[in-house]
Amino acid sequence: MFLELRHLRSLLAIRETGNLARAAERLHVTQSALSHQIKSLENYFEAPLFLRNSKPLRLTPAGEKLIELARQVLPLVEGAENDLKRVARGELGRLHIAIECHACFEWLAPVLNRYRQQWPQIEVDIRVGVSFEALPALRKGEVDLVISSDPVKSSDLQFAELFDYEALLVMPADHPLTRRKRIQPADLAGETLITYPVNRQRLDVFSRFLQPAGVEPAAVRQSELTSVILLLVASGRGVAVLPDWVLREAEQAGTLATRPLGPRGLKGTLHAAVRRAEFDTAYLQDFIALARGC
Amino acid sequence: MFLELRHLRSLLAIRETGNLARAAERLHVTQSALSHQIKSLENYFEAPLFLRNSKPLRLTPAGEKLIELARQVLPLVEGAENDLKRVARGELGRLHIAIECHACFEWLAPVLNRYRQQWPQIEVDIRVGVSFEALPALRKGEVDLVISSDPVKSSDLQFAELFDYEALLVMPADHPLTRRKRIQPADLAGETLITYPVNRQRLDVFSRFLQPAGVEPAAVRQSELTSVILLLVASGRGVAVLPDWVLREAEQAGTLATRPLGPRGLKGTLHAAVRRAEFDTAYLQDFIALARGC
């Protein structure tokens, strides 16, 4: 392993100009440098690469082999270099997003549709975080952006606020609790609560509302899909607690009613986490801007 | 254009071992060297290639692009290097033969058939020299070996003797001239002479036999193919002068007779000319040996 791209570039220039002097000029080196270079190659391979007694300079079979290699390899290298420059300028990249909350998918999907139009060269993907820890995955480079509602201090990660949300109780429009302006934990003691199928710790309604008050709902039912949860609620099978962005359209239809939870509402702020080194990248910033504008 | 194969080899080693220290060991350099190398790459491309806070070391999209390049390029390079080593050892090569005399084809064809079995990796080809000068073509690398009957001194070409031959008059077995033991120029004055369609200067029968004696045959007829010439002679359309190797089999059939020309016979020696630098190559020497043994 001695051959370097420099050699291939020289060889190709010599081949194309048909003489050392012109090739040297093109490569911005002296003719002597090229001569030495070729000699060292011939030395290494123990075979002449050019027929010296011929004008224009002609290749031996060994030389032809190297030219062939150069013709295959150099365009690939140039292509890759261009790609890399574009990566550096943020025109090319990967945006694998991890979401930990199922409901986020509801606002993320339309945002990504618009995003894809603006950044067709960015490879976009979503991973719903059930089986893996989002922040470690971000550190390891498995994903490039994490949607999270609790930012943490970290030297290598950076969080950006997206928007505030409020978790609301959703129930049929004719449900008895619609008479209350605000819901108290005890109000849910007699209800069937429909949730996403994840650990209770990760559901605000338990960790921040029911558990502090020591209240347990009459029953808990689970469903993966937001639309199914809404359907179950609408048909009177139970109540659910969902973020407001999910409910805006559903409420307008008139079949469902929503109420805030607790005296000040169950509020939070969504954040996007990215690796600090990449924070300023154009295509990441643009995703964040789009997510905020929603 | 800054990237070198060295970088790709390093990157691949790092990727495969998952850490700088082990990669350095594999490449027989210090870990520090690798660190510097990567840093200079990241500097050049203005983009990080690795995520530092991860074990095993993980690539950024930019790094992935380079690894992809390495995976494409390095095998090609290695393949070419192997080929070149084989070219140097003479296991791989090209043998384009130029022949100036049509009749040479008769002995060359069977020689090449055997040769191809011994050297399947050598690309063999024959060019009958009508429209080009054989020795300049050899110097320029258009052909690799020239069959010639008159060796010349040259600093860059080397001639090797193959075998002696004698040009003989060939005629029908019942031709009046068969009564002569040897043929004199004047004997051909009344005959139709059948030759290959080339300049008279290049036909021994003219340049070395008839012209010195100032004799012109009654008629001259031309044919490309040795077998056609023999057919014409056998059917009494004329006589021909051909090298002995062509006539050995034909004579045995009994329909043709041959006689030497002039007091000492029209003799010569065939030579193989190659570029001096390649003279010692195994596959060329073996061709010469095969040609002699014929």
Place this chain on the structure above:
DNA sequence: TGAGAAACATGAGATTTACTCAACACCGTT
């Protein structure tokens, strides 16, 4: 055929590049 031009080769010295060494910083363990 021989003088001159053009083109490649060569050797020595300079420059640049890449490497090693040694000290340091960081992280995760124990």
Place this chain on the structure above:
DNA sequence: AACGGTGTTGAGTAAATCTCATGTTTCTCA
């Protein structure tokens, strides 16, 4: 808090690759 493992950094050194000056070869044209 100390330690092992790992990557980073800066300075100094070694090696490679260049340039410059000159030599050699080849080709051209009178």
